[in-house]
Amino acid sequence: MKPASDLLTPENHALVMIDLQGQMGFAIESISRNELRTNTAIVAGASKIFNVPTIITTAAEQGFSGLVFPEVEEYYPQVACGYIDRTTMNTWEDARACEAIKATGKKKIVFAGLWTSVCIVDAALSAAEDGFEVYFIADVCGDVSKEAHERAIQRMLIYGIRPMTAMQYLLELQRDWARLETYDAVTALIVKYGGGYGLGVHYAKNMLKH
Structure with missing residues (x-):
C-alpha cells in the first residue's frame, strides 16, 4: 500500500523554526507558554532524531527579542548550528534565510514559530506563492490573542497551507x-x-517490560 504523497517523511521536507525567543514568547496568549515550550521540544527533538534539514531563524536576537527557547538550544545549540538573525518580519524576505531554505532542495516546508499572524503567515504565504508545499505546526505557533492566532490560521487555510500539531509531526x-x-x-x-x-x-x- 502506498502512503499519501501529502504525508511528511524524514527525507521530503525541511523544518523552519522562526523567532522562538523570550521576548516573542512573553506576549503569547493563544496557548500556554508551558505547552508552547513542550511542543517546541517535541518538534525540535523529532527533527533531530530523523535528521530533517532544520533552519533556525531569529529576529533582533541581541537588540530586542533575546535568546531562543532552551528547548531549541537543547537540540540545536547555536555554537554548533548558527542561527540566522533577521531584521525582516518575513523570513522569506531575508536573503540568507530564504537561500538557506531553498538550498535544502526540499519542496515541502514546515514552519513553526512566533507570531502566527506575522512571521508565520508572511513566510508561509510567500513560500506557497514561490511554488513550495507548505505546512505549519499550529501548536508550536502562538500569538498575542486567540483571535489573532485563529484568524492567521484561517488565512493560511484559504491558500491551502496545511496545519498539523507537534505530536502529529513526530508520529508522522x-x-x-x-x-x-x-x-x-x-x-x-x-x-x-x-x-x-x-x-x-x-x-x-x-x-x-515491553
Missing part, C-alpha cells in the same frame, strides 16, 4: 513502530515531553 515521521533505528529515541522524547501520553509510555516500558 516515525510512522511505523517497527522502525527500530529511531524507536528508542522517539519513545524517550515522548516520555520526556509527551505529557500524559509520555507517562503511559513510561509505565508500559517499565511495568510491562
Whole structure:
C-alpha cells in the first residue's frame, strides 16, 4: 500500500523554526507558554532524531527579542548550528534565510514559530506563492490573542497551507513502530515531553517490560 504523497517523511521536507525567543514568547496568549515550550521540544527533538534539514531563524536576537527557547538550544545549540538573525518580519524576505531554505532542495516546508499572524503567515504565504508545499505546526505557533492566532490560521487555510500539531509531526515521521533505528529515541522524547501520553509510555516500558 502506498502512503499519501501529502504525508511528511524524514527525507521530503525541511523544518523552519522562526523567532522562538523570550521576548516573542512573553506576549503569547493563544496557548500556554508551558505547552508552547513542550511542543517546541517535541518538534525540535523529532527533527533531530530523523535528521530533517532544520533552519533556525531569529529576529533582533541581541537588540530586542533575546535568546531562543532552551528547548531549541537543547537540540540545536547555536555554537554548533548558527542561527540566522533577521531584521525582516518575513523570513522569506531575508536573503540568507530564504537561500538557506531553498538550498535544502526540499519542496515541502514546515514552519513553526512566533507570531502566527506575522512571521508565520508572511513566510508561509510567500513560500506557497514561490511554488513550495507548505505546512505549519499550529501548536508550536502562538500569538498575542486567540483571535489573532485563529484568524492567521484561517488565512493560511484559504491558500491551502496545511496545519498539523507537534505530536502529529513526530508520529508522522516515525510512522511505523517497527522502525527500530529511531524507536528508542522517539519513545524517550515522548516520555520526556509527551505529557500524559509520555507517562503511559513510561509505565508500559517499565511495568510491562515491553
